[in-house]
Structures are given as structure tokens and as C-alpha cells.
Amino acid sequence: xxxxxxxxxxxxxxxANGPRHIGHVSGFGVPSDVFARxxxxxxxxxLMVSGTDxxxxxxxxxxxxEGVTARRLADRYNRxxxxxxxxxxxxxxxxxxxxxxxxxxxxxxxxxxxxxxxYIFTKTTKGAISPSTGRTLPDRYVEGTxxxxxxxxxxxxxxxxxGNQLDPVDLIDPRSKINGETPEFVDTEHFMLDLPAFTxxxxxxxxxxxxxxxxxxxxxxxxxxxxxxxxxxxRDLDWGVPIPIEGWSEQANKRLYVWFDAVVGYLSxxxxxxxxxxxxEAWRRWWQAEDAESYYFMGKDNIVFHAEIWPAMLLGYNGKxxxxxxxxxxxxxxxxxxxxSSEFLTMEGRKFSSSRRVVIYVRDFLxxxxxxxxxxYIIAAGPETQDTDFTWAEFVRRNNDELVAAWGNLxxxxxxxxxxxxxxxxxxxxxxxxxxxxxxxxxxxxxxxGGHIDRSRFKAGLQEAMRTVAEANKYISDQAPWALKKTxxxxxxxxxxxxxxxxxxxxxxxxxxxxxxxxKVYAMLGGTGVWSAMPRLEEVTDSIGGEEGTSTxxxxxxxxxxSEARWESIPIRPGTPLEPPxxxxxxxxxxxxxEELARLxxxxx
RNA sequence: GGGCCGGUAGCUCAGCUGGUCAGAGCAGGGGACUCAUAAUCCCUGGGUCGCGGGUUCGAGCCCCGCCCGGCCUACCA
Numbered sequence: 001x002x003x004x005x006x007x008x009x010x011x012x013x014x015x016a017n018g019p020r021h022i023g024h025v026s027g028f029g030v031p032s033d034v035f036a037r038x039x040x041x042x043x044x045x046x047l048m049v050s051g052t053d054x055x056x057x058x059x060x061x062x063x064x065x066e067g068v069t070a071r072r073l074a075d076r077y078n079r080x081x082x083x084x085x086x087x088x089x090x091x092x093x094x095x096x097x098x099x100x101x102x103x104x105x106x107x108x109x110x111x112x113x114x115x116x117x118x119y120i121f122t123k124t125t126k127g128a129i130s131p132s133t134g135r136t137l138p139d140r141y142v143e144g145t146x147x148x149x150x151x152x153x154x155x156x157x158x159x160x161x162x163g164n165q166l167d168p169v170d171l172i173d174p175r176s177k178i179n180g181e182t183p184e185f186v187d188t189e190h191f192m193l194d195l196p197a198f199t200x201x202x203x204x205x206x207x208x209x210x211x212x213x214x215x216x217x218x219x220x221x222x223x224x225x226x227x228x229x230x231x232x233x234x235r236d237l238d239w240g241v242p243i244p245i246e247g248w249s250e251q252a253n254k255r256l257y258v259w260f261d262a263v264v265g266y267l268s269x270x271x272x273x274x275x276x277x278x279x280x281e282a283w284r285r286w287w288q289a290e291d292a293e294s295y296y297f298m299g300k301d302n303i304v305f306h307a308e309i310w311p312a313m314l315l316g317y318n319g320k321x322x323x324x325x326x327x328x329x330x331x332x333x334x335x336x337x338x339x340x341s342s343e344f345l346t347m348e349g350r351k352f353s354s355s356r357r358v359v360i361y362v363r364d365f366l367x368x369x370x371x372x373x374x375x376x377y378i379i380a381a382g383p384e385t386q387d388t389d390f391t392w393a394e395f396v397r398r399n400n401d402e403l404v405a406a407w408g409n410l411x412x413x414x415x416x417x418x419x420x421x422x423x424x425x426x427x428x429x430x431x432x433x434x435x436x437x438x439x440x441x442x443x444x445x446x447x448x449x450g451g452h453i454d455r456s457r458f459k460a461g462l463q464e465a466m467r468t469v470a471e472a473n474k475y476i477s478d479q480a481p482w483a484l485k486k487t488x489x490x491x492x493x494x495x496x497x498x499x500x501x502x503x504x505x506x507x508x509x510x511x512x513x514x515x516x517x518x519x520k521v522y523a524m525l526g527g528t529g530v531w532s533a534m535p536r537l538e539e540v541t542d543s544i545g546g547e548e549g550t551s552t553x554x555x556x557x558x559x560x561x562x563s564e565a566r567w568e569s570i571p572i573r574p575g576t577p578l579e580p581p582x583x584x585x586x587x588x589x590x591x592x593x594x595e596e597l598a599r600l601x602x603x604x605x
Numbered sequence: 606g607g608g609c610c611g612g613u614a615g616c617u618c619a620g621c622u623g624g625u626c627a628g629a630g631c632a633g634g635g636g637a638c639u640c641a642u643a644a645u646c647c648c649u650g651g652g653u654c655g656c657g658g659g660u661u662c663g664a665g666c667c668c669c670g671c672c673c674g675g676c677c678u679a680c681c682a
Contacts, residue, residue, distance in 0.1 A: 018681090020682080027682040138679080220676095224608085227608095229679090258680060299682035302682065304679095352682090385611095386610070386618090389617075404642065405645080406645085408644090410644095412641050415641095417640045421640090460619085463630095474645085474647095477646040478646075583642050584642095
């Protein structure tokens, strides 16, 4: 871990059809930020990118319902989502969006590269079209009677009653879920990505990841290889990236499939970042260097896109599938080092559902509780390796017992004792064996916690960090410095010095998880400058907005390189003046559990 | 229907490639202390590890079947 690594932190792109809820950010947001902050503290070069995913049918449908353009709807939620992610303290180097001129260009370049290498072909299929709009009606938007069991509410892709997979053409009395009209089934030509051409090389690649990736992700991905089918990557829809092929780009109603363009975002955002940073070639250090690493963070429903389709697209662009070929004009691009997938968060025993209003939006949450409280809960009790349940009772308990009582109180009791009795960080006198033992244990925690985070075992990392907090509390209780005030003031000063060093170390260990409160502790102990930099919103312009949308849009970025934070025990400086501290975290009244449950019941109806 | 993942103490969850693996935190009970947001520290738990078979000297951890929950199965992380 001594040499500096280049680490691309690729974070799943939230879909801009509404505000995001705490389940979303527990899947991709908070874990990726813990990872990125830790890597930066370790001296590695991190590039953390993401943005809002704004194309596709769901946004178009929602926009139609509201009587606004898709672009305008996307503008709205892009901004809301960006604001929420900043409020959570997620340290993106660039959080952008898929509706930028740069993104369009990079997506088209990937398509062209794949096309030139022979991995994209056209095929005529029978698809459902909405007669009134001429747009593709996705299978799931077609309803009708199941030809097998006669169930009336069957969807075009599957019957929820008998579980059989269906073809929308076979539905009896088909109708559009959007407006009830009868869909037309017409021949339509589409571009297909030749996934079977990558079966072998994907298999080799995936098998090389054994032992590194979380086993469930690997197993799932390998299994998919048994039956790879060509996949349509275009749609009859006007809301998307135009297809860069003569005769197609002119057609207003043919666009690239939203998933094809969304995954390219990891690359296009890196390129946009480089352009904005003033060195347009800088992205290559993360995408093309032999030793560069890339970690992709997402929820489990996205594994197929990140462990199968996106790698296949990259391989095809590089000319590495069964049909060979040569790298496109960008040059050869790196495949993911690791695909880190989270499981799902449920909500008081139920599945999160925006439509059924079983949901807690990030924004609503942060209006009442702190970002660090949410971050703490997500890492400590979130769905890292299996589904977990969010309950308000558990949230309040974690907040009060662990954040406030254990960590917040440790900061408070140690600093206030030193402030009152000495007014500054005291010198240490001669250290006892016990003093040395706790200090050594605290130093040793850096490798342990860091090792966990580096392997994406965030829950274990946080547990170890909190163990040092418990150790420090125990040390103070055992040494009882308050009792030494009269009997042995010199020893009291030493104990307080040791205690403050432990607090300072714990603050550092907790920084990736709780950046905002760690910054406060840093300041309380007399630190100057910025400890761990926080993200900010910046308004930027793009040529593509046009008259329809806003021509400026918010991006998330930050000056993380200016942070003082380093992943090691940093000796505190005796003599630094100390003020009596103010509480780090707000304690929550147990009544908030009932209040929140009532709020939920009321919303869900 | 197919694939994958889970079902461990009252609650929320840890348990890597089989042999101190039957655990942690909280809740409950007892004690110490008073610096601190009545916080902290110590002691205290015996749960058929979803159910039924099987492999093995030995299985939460491997195999088979079943039950329950989740996700994916061409557009909600």
C-alpha cells in the first residue's frame, strides 16, 4: 500500500425519474464514498465519477403524464438528486448527467467502435408500438390476459399469476398500461449487441476474479454466461442518444437504448472531468494505464449491466471478442477491477416502493437528521452482503447508543476535561505499560480498518473503528483522570494526553464513514485547514441544453486534494488551546420512532 | 417457469476455503463510577443455527428435497 495507486471509483447512475430514497444511496452512494475517502487518505489517486441517468421510456412516460418535456423533467430531478448527494457528503470528483454533448459524443464513439469491429448488427423484430405516439411500448408496459392461465393482469414480459414468461404478441386483448390504447405490433429494425461473441472471453475474465470479488456477484455473473443472447441496444423512442449511423441518425424516432448509454457514463464522465480539470488527457491515467484499478458500486439489480454488458462493450471496443477487431480511436480501455454489489434495504419489513409510498427520501431524511447519522446507519446496518431491514427503532438506537453515547460522548468527556483543567492539549509525562498498550492498539487499528475498507468490507471496518472508541472509553474509565486531579495532577495530564491521542486517532479512523463530524473533531483539537474536504455544487454550462432545458446544470465536484486527512495516527500537539466542546451529534427522543411510523402510515395510506 | 441470494438468541445482524462456530450489539438483571448529551466501565445469555433426509471420524458452514422471503429474467439502486 506504499506506492500510489490510480483508483477509478465508478458509482451507479441514479435514474432521474424522481428523488432517490435511502435504499438507493445505501446501495451505491455511501459505500462508494467510504471507499473513495479512504483511498484518498491513503495517498492514492482517486477519480470518483457518476451522474444522473436521464434517458429512456420511464422518464418519457412520466413527462408525458405531467405535460412537460422529458428534458425538463430530467432537469428537475437531476438537480434534486445532485443536491441530495452533496448533502450526504458524497465526494464525487464529477457527478454529471447523461444529457451532455460530451456524453453523447462518447456514447456514439463506443457504438461506432463496436460497430466497426462487427459486434453490432441489425435485426427486424416485432415490437409493440403505441399508435398515438409511435414509440416503442416496452414489454412491461403492455398488459392483457394471460394466454396460459387466463389471468387478466398479465404483463407483456411475464404473468404475475402463473409466473410464465410471455411474449406481448401472445397476450389476449393487449392494452397499453400507459393510456389503455391497443398497441400495434409492427416490424421494427433494431441494432443488437452480439453478446454471444463475448461468452468465452468474459468467462476467462470472470474466472480470473475468483477470490477477489464477492462470491455472489461472481457466481451470478458466471451463470449468466450459459445463455447469452444478442441484446437490442436501440429503441423506437425520440428521447435518447442518436444512433451514429447514416440513415439512422436522421430518424427522430430511433435512439440508443438507455442502458447502452448509461454505462458509458463512467467513461464519458471521466473524460468530462479531465476537460474541466484543464488536462483533457488526464482521464487516460485511470482508463488505460496498465496498473490502474476500477471499482464499480451498485445495488444487486445492476450486476448484469456491470459484470456482463459493460465489460462486453469494452471488450468489443477493444477488439477482443470472437470477431477480433482493433481498439477504437480512444484506444484500449480497462475492464472493471471489481464489481462491488450491495443487496437491498427493506423498510420496516416491506419493500421500498415509491409508487406505494413505502419510502423515505434522502431529502426528507436529511431535513430531520444528520448526514453522518444516516451514513453511520447505512454502513453499520446496511445491506452489504445480504438484504437488511431499516427500522426507525434501530436507527434511533444506533444513533443514541453508538454515535452519541459511545463516540460523541468520548469526544465530549475527554476534550471538556482537558479544556476545563488545562485549557490546552497537555504534555505526556512518563507512559505506563497500559498507556503504551492502548496507544499501540490504536495505531494498529489503521491497518485493520484500512484492510477491511480496501476489500470493500465496510461493515467490518466500521466495527473495528468503533472498537477503538470502546477501548478509549474503557481507558478513561479505568484511569479515572478526574480522581487524579488532587492526588497526582502530573499523571492526570498524561492520561488526558493519551485520551486525546486516542480520540484523534478514532476521528481519523472514522473519517471515511463520518466525514462531517470528523471535521468537527479535527477543529476541536485545534486542527487548521480542511481535514476531509466536502463536495460542492457548481453550475456549469453545456451546449446541449438548448431552449428546451436549462443551459446550465449543477455538477458535484470538490477540492479533495487539499484535505489534510491522512490514514495514520498523527501525533497531537501539546499546548494547542482547547475550548469546551459542543456536542457532536444530536440525541434523538425515542418518540421520533412513533412519529416517523405515523408519517409512513399516513403516506402509504 | 429458470437463475441467484438469504432464513443463526426477544430484536438487528457476524460467522473466510467443514473440526473452541454456537457469536456481537441492543433489550432484560446485578454491580462500579461521576469527567461527559443520566453518558461510561465491569459481570450476567444456553438459541432444534427454516424443515426433512444424506455425505463425513466430525456440518449453520458440503449434497438432495421441501417451506418462506428477496433480487434478476431486455429499462425502479
